[in-house]
Amino acid sequence: MPDYNWPEPSKRTLMGKRISRLDGPDKVSGKAKYTYDIKRPGMLYGKVVRSPHAHAKIVSIDTAAAEKMPGVAAVKVIQGPGTEIQWVGDEIVAVAASEECLAEDAARAVKVEYEKLPHLVREEDLSKAGDRLKPAAEQVTPEFDKAMAAAEVVVEGMYSCPVIAHCCLESHGQITEWEGEDKLNVFPSTQAVSALAQQFAEPLKIPATNVSVKMDHMGGGFGSKFQADRWGIEGARLSKLAGGKPVKIMLERDAELMVAGTRPSTYAKVKIGAKKDGTVTAWESTSWGTGGIGGAGMPPFPYVWEIPNKRMNHTVVSTNTGAQRAWRAPNHPQAAFVTMSALEDLAAALKMDPLDMFLKNVPLLGPRKDLYKEELLKAAELIEWKKKWHPRGDTTPGNIKRGLGLSLHTWGGRPHDSDCKLTINPDSSVSVEMGSQDLGTGTRTVIAIVAADTLGLPLDAIKVNIGDNKYPRSGSSGGSTTVGGVSSSTRRAAVDALDALFKQVGPALNADPANLEAVGGKIQVKGDPSKSVAWKQACAKLGVNPISVIGKQPDAEKGKLADSGVAGVQMAEVSVDTETGIVKIEKMVAVQDVGYIIALKTAESQTFGALIQGVSYALYEERINDQFTGKTLNPNMEFYKLAGIGDIGNLVVHMMTGPAQDARGVIGLGEPPVISPGAAIANALANALGVRVPSLPLTPDKVLAAMEKKGGLT
Amino acid sequence: MAKSRDPESKPEKGLSRRDFLSRGAGVALTTPIVAGVGVAMPQSPAANVKILGPAKVPVALRINGTRQNVSVEPRVTLLDALRNYLDFTGAKKVCDRATCGACTVIMGGKPVYSCSVLALEAQGKDITTVEGLAPNGKLAAIQAAFVENDAQQCGFCTPGFVVACKAFLDKNPSPTMAQVEKGLGGNLCRCGTYVGVRQAVLAAAKTKGG
Numbered sequence: 001m002p003d004y005n006w007p008e009p010s011k012r013t014l015m016g017k018r019i020s021r022l023d024g025p026d027k028v029s030g031k032a033k034y035t036y037d038i039k040r041p042g043m044l045y046g047k048v049v050r051s052p053h054a055h056a057k058i059v060s061i062d063t064a065a066a067e068k069m070p071g072v073a074a075v076k077v078i079q080g081p082g083t084e085i086q087w088v089g090d091e092i093v094a095v096a097a098s099e100e101c102l103a104e105d106a107a108r109a110v111k112v113e114y115e116k117l118p119h120l121v122r123e124e125d126l127s128k129a130g131d132r133l134k135p136a137a138e139q140v141t142p143e144f145d146k147a148m149a150a151a152e153v154v155v156e157g158m159y160s161c162p163v164i165a166h167c168c169l170e171s172h173g174q175i176t177e178w179e180g181e182d183k184l185n186v187f188p189s190t191q192a193v194s195a196l197a198q199q200f201a202e203p204l205k206i207p208a209t210n211v212s213v214k215m216d217h218m219g220g221g222f223g224s225k226f227q228a229d230r231w232g233i234e235g236a237r238l239s240k241l242a243g244g245k246p247v248k249i250m251l252e253r254d255a256e257l258m259v260a261g262t263r264p265s266t267y268a269k270v271k272i273g274a275k276k277d278g279t280v281t282a283w284e285s286t287s288w289g290t291g292g293i294g295g296a297g298m299p300p301f302p303y304v305w306e307i308p309n310k311r312m313n314h315t316v317v318s319t320n321t322g323a324q325r326a327w328r329a330p331n332h333p334q335a336a337f338v339t340m341s342a343l344e345d346l347a348a349a350l351k352m353d354p355l356d357m358f359l360k361n362v363p364l365l366g367p368r369k370d371l372y373k374e375e376l377l378k379a380a381e382l383i384e385w386k387k388k389w390h391p392r393g394d395t396t397p398g399n400i401k402r403g404l405g406l407s408l409h410t411w412g413g414r415p416h417d418s419d420c421k422l423t424i425n426p427d428s429s430v431s432v433e434m435g436s437q438d439l440g441t442g443t444r445t446v447i448a449i450v451a452a453d454t455l456g457l458p459l460d461a462i463k464v465n466i467g468d469n470k471y472p473r474s475g476s477s478g479g480s481t482t483v484g485g486v487s488s489s490t491r492r493a494a495v496d497a498l499d500a501l502f503k504q505v506g507p508a509l510n511a512d513p514a515n516l517e518a519v520g521g522k523i524q525v526k527g528d529p530s531k532s533v534a535w536k537q538a539c540a541k542l543g544v545n546p547i548s549v550i551g552k553q554p555d556a557e558k559g560k561l562a563d564s565g566v567a568g569v570q571m572a573e574v575s576v577d578t579e580t581g582i583v584k585i586e587k588m589v590a591v592q593d594v595g596y597i598i599a600l601k602t603a604e605s606q607t608f609g610a611l612i613q614g615v616s617y618a619l620y621e622e623r624i625n626d627q628f629t630g631k632t633l634n635p636n637m638e639f640y641k642l643a644g645i646g647d648i649g650n651l652v653v654h655m656m657t658g659p660a661q662d663a664r665g666v667i668g669l670g671e672p673p674v675i676s677p678g679a680a681i682a683n684a685l686a687n688a689l690g691v692r693v694p695s696l697p698l699t700p701d702k703v704l705a706a707m708e709k710k711g712g713l714t
Numbered sequence: 715m716a717k718s719r720d721p722e723s724k725p726e727k728g729l730s731r732r733d734f735l736s737r738g739a740g741v742a743l744t745t746p747i748v749a750g751v752g753v754a755m756p757q758s759p760a761a762n763v764k765i766l767g768p769a770k771v772p773v774a775l776r777i778n779g780t781r782q783n784v785s786v787e788p789r790v791t792l793l794d795a796l797r798n799y800l801d802f803t804g805a806k807k808v809c810d811r812a813t814c815g816a817c818t819v820i821m822g823g824k825p826v827y828s829c830s831v832l833a834l835e836a837q838g839k840d841i842t843t844v845e846g847l848a849p850n851g852k853l854a855a856i857q858a859a860f861v862e863n864d865a866q867q868c869g870f871c872t873p874g875f876v877v878a879c880k881a882f883l884d885k886n887p888s889p890t891m892a893q894v895e896k897g898l899g900g901n902l903c904r905c906g907t908y909v910g911v912r913q914a915v916l917a918a919a920k921t922k923g924g
Contacts, residue, residue: 024861025853027869028876030804030844037803045798100798101787169808169816169870169904219806219870220904253809440868440905605864605910612906637809637902645908646895 002499002514004492004559006596006662007453013520014453016657018601021445022464023217023438034217035189036170040177040246044073045100046235047107049093050255051085054320054630055119058083058092062111066095069109071102074241078234084117086293087322088631089258091230096238096247121625123265123290123317124160128627132318133288134295140311147282147309151273155346159338160267161678161696162622163290165260166327167640170219171251172229172260176236178244183210184236188228189250191221192476194435197469199228204236213469221439223326224261226476254635262623263327264296265289266334270342273309278350278357280343280364283307288315289334291324299335304410305343305364321625321632326478328610329411329671333617333678337696340407340679345692348392354406354683355385365408368567372408375569375591375656379406382589382652383571393690399579401690402586405683406571409675413594413668414564415484415553416475422451422493424501424547428539430455431463432493436474436486438466441670442602443482449598450487454494456518457535472550480668484562485553487598487666492558493551500547505538562666568592570611570676573649574684578707581700583685585615585649588677593656595667600655607653607673614677616643620697766834773833777802778846788834792826793817795833796843804844804873808902815901818874818881819843825881825900844873847880856880859918865910871903879915888919 007015026032063075074096079085085092093110097103120132148154174188184206190196190213197211218225231249239247251260266289273282283302290296295316302310347354358376365372380386385404394401421433432451438444448462455461465471475485498518506513509532511525518524524532553562573586588611597603620641624633634640678696685703686692691710693702767788773795775782784799793810796802796819805828808816812830819828820842828836847854853861856879866872875898882889882897889897894915903911 020861020864021866023869024864024866025857027866027872028844028857028860029848029853030802030873032869033803034806034870036806037797039798039801039803100794101789167904169806169814169868169902171808217869220868222904250807253811440866601864605867605907608909609867609906612908613904616906636811637813638811642902642904643906643908644899644902645911646899648908651909 002495004495004561006561012453013456014449014459015598016600019445019449019459019599021442021602022448022459023444032217034170034219035174035187035215036219036250038175038187040175043175043246043248044096044098044242045103046094046096046238046247046249047103048091048231048249048255049107049110049112051088051090051092051114053085053114053116054088054121055117056085056114057117058085059113059115061093063093065111066106066109069097069102069106071098072106073097073245074238075106076234076238076241078230087259087320089255089322091234094234094238094249096242119320119630121320121630122627123288123319124267126288126315126317129317134316134318136298136314136316138311138313141309144282144309144311148271148273148284151281152276153274153346153350154271155342155349156269156271157342157345157692157694158269159341159694161265161334161337163265163321164263164327164617164621165257165623165640166222166224166325167257167642168220168222168224171253171256172225172231173248173250174232174235175246175248176232176239177246178240182206185212186232187214188232189218189225190215191225191437191439191478193437193467194469194473195226195476196228200233200236203233215437215467218437218439222328223330223478226478253637257623257635257640258632259322261325261327262291262322264291264324266299266338268301268338270338272342272346274346274350276350278347278352278360280305280307280346280361281309283310285338286313288317290317290319290321292321293318294323296324297331299331299338301335301339303332303335303339304408305339305361306366307364320630328613328674332409332411332671332675336407336409336675337678337682341682341692344405344683344686348686351391353389355380355389358406368565371567371593372569375567375593376408378654379569379571379589379591382591382654383573383587385571388573392687394688399577400575401578401688402573402575403684403686403688404571404573405680405685405687406569407676407679407683408567408569409672410568411480411566411672411675412564413480413484413566413671415488415562415666416481418474418485418489418553419472420486420489420493420551421472422490422497422549422551424497424539424542426539426542426544426546428536429463430457430461431465432490433465433471434474434486434489435469435471436466436482437477439477441477441482441606442599443477443486445602446483446599447486447490450490451494454491455498456520456522458521480670480672483598483668484666488553488561489551491551491561492555493549496549496551497547500549501538504541505533508533508541560665563595563664564667566593566667566672568672568676570680572677572680572684574681574688576685576688576703581703583619583698583703585647585681587650587652588680589652589654590673591654591656592669592673593661594669595664596662597655597657598666603655603669604653606669607655608651610673611651611677612643612648613674615648615681618678618681618696618698619643619647622697771834773837775833775836775841776839777841778843778849784833786833788832790833791829792819792831792833792836793828796828802843802845806870806874808870813902814871815878816871816874818877818901820877820881825878844877847876854880855921856883856914856918859914859921860910863910863913863917865907865914867905867907871901875901875903875911879911879918883915883919889915891916
């Protein structure tokens, strides 16, 4: 059996190197066609009439005027009279017209009467939540009370982070069109090319094999694009009503921010018990949060630290707001923010350097405690912790105060299932086909690197075909599972295909096929370049029959190429202007292990990106709903704020590499580095100011309020 | 209250546009009313002022050096004209209200948010879209620098960013990091590619013709 293991460092030609992403040139030149850019012949533009109320019953719908508007091809009631609407922006009616502006006119001409019902759209004050609370069962360890009572130091705090949105730049949506009565073509913006057909097939009552799903490029998902979505299903129905013509529905920005996904809020009262030397002994948290009408589960408290004694209570608040969706590392950023804030507050109460306290408690960090320790020390070195850290409250004169903070995190990132079809053609061309998708994470590039490196070919010798459900099935891109899945299946396919090619070439070289290798565009006897045949001639020996193999993940017989479970440490240095309350990121350091790294450049990019998203949710992001009207007040990008290029400071990314990481196999990276920034930044701000700002985002008003509460500067 | 400062609200007779809109809202806005938005309305209609729309009007745009003719309602933005009526889809529709910069094109030598320019207003001006930066397939220095520095992930903000960077570098051939951060503050990215963008701009500045 051939060797499927990842090659030794000395044998890697592409894996682990900094290689520019394959689709980069298309993206910078506007050639890359995203779903939003697709124009199909005879395409209609679809628009959706949405509920202006957070909670209401539909009394009547009058579409007569809309149907007579110029250019209108179809009008479809999505939720009819009598339906109870549970959040603002919910879909009521869809219209399709020949031009976008005409579709907008038609949508405006639809008349919907509502009977307003009482709503709840804010969750920070549980006393106003009435019967909308669903307490979960208490989780408690047997010795908790005793341990908390015995603690030498007890610190209490209240921490919160709001509902935030995914705010994908390419909004959710798709083009749907029919071929005949029962064949549907879908061009979605999705994280789930292989999984989507089934979701369309069931409600539309057609076989899943009749649904074609195609997507070349998509403009961001972050966990919010796994579903066919109601606008997808109804788009298909609208298309049917319009005689099968293509209908494009892409959400308007306000809808994107109201209905297309959020990260649940978390409010938590925390009590920590410890010894005077900083050893943490007990944790108690009482928390709540909302993720829309269905609520939201408890973040994994206490986060990462295996505190021996604990008691946790969590209450789900059901609100009349658009539903949560997985937001990059679901529930982990909230858990990290609450836990690491509470721990740094404990360190401050003990007048300890939190880095020392974290190091002291390393035994509580589970199976990867040694890795955490190594990463804590590396991050400390990169941010010059020991040189720059001061006890809580910067006593430097002047209104600019600086501080340091830290956090750590974990994630799984196991490989998803993936089938990879790799073909070596007699004309020497090589193609890879897989029903996967590239979210901008570099999936295409990873696949090409693995195939090319394995086959001893240059990167451009590999034609990567993904983004179509006619290709072998591959998992959805969520939970940092893609890189492990596609790299494993591609590696196995490439090794098997090469093995088959060796068998064809062996006789010509008078060599045992098992003693051949593919190096530098040649097939040669291992270690003997004098006995070789060029790739092109080797492939010519195939005659008319290409080699076509399927590599699979999982495939236990062919070794273990991927794993799960990472650590990760981040540190932040911030400055704050005590006159304005404005917080500025000076520097952030991310130290991240992720096993065997295939594409180093895109891995680093993804980590930088995670830090920047973290700056954004730490300082700016909050979806604001108004309890009086039930409306979302900032469903736009002026007031739903994202970090800009001038807001990010100096960012340093250090990926853990070397034999110890290589030995683990490939592990996913998408989620982990986005978990810690909020905690690290909030801790740095507390260190600078001398007082905790307990609520994200860390806006100037909260900074000034916290200072006032404390009684001014130290 | 702000009436005296509103050039559109002083009717000679009958309804002002503003009054008309507010009264019209009760019976749903229809095409002719909306089409007037953004078109300069005369305070007192003079004989020599030409009123366009609400029906489609011919619009001639000079895009990447080539004349393009479209027929659009006067309310159609330059961005929608480029994307829906022509096939220049490099400029993206994201915020649709001049916040994020994904729709940036260069018009008359200046970067503009094409979501907030009417196609009509863009007539007679040279318009460069991202497609026009590499006319012969050879990437411009700033585009090559974006690729080399991986200043992109999902890439949806990228074309707008590239165009904004090109316009910025035309005006600031040797920028400092502080100038880059200030000058490109009008483009937003969700994946977090700003580290690459900063490096790309500084790298392209070192290449002649950035």
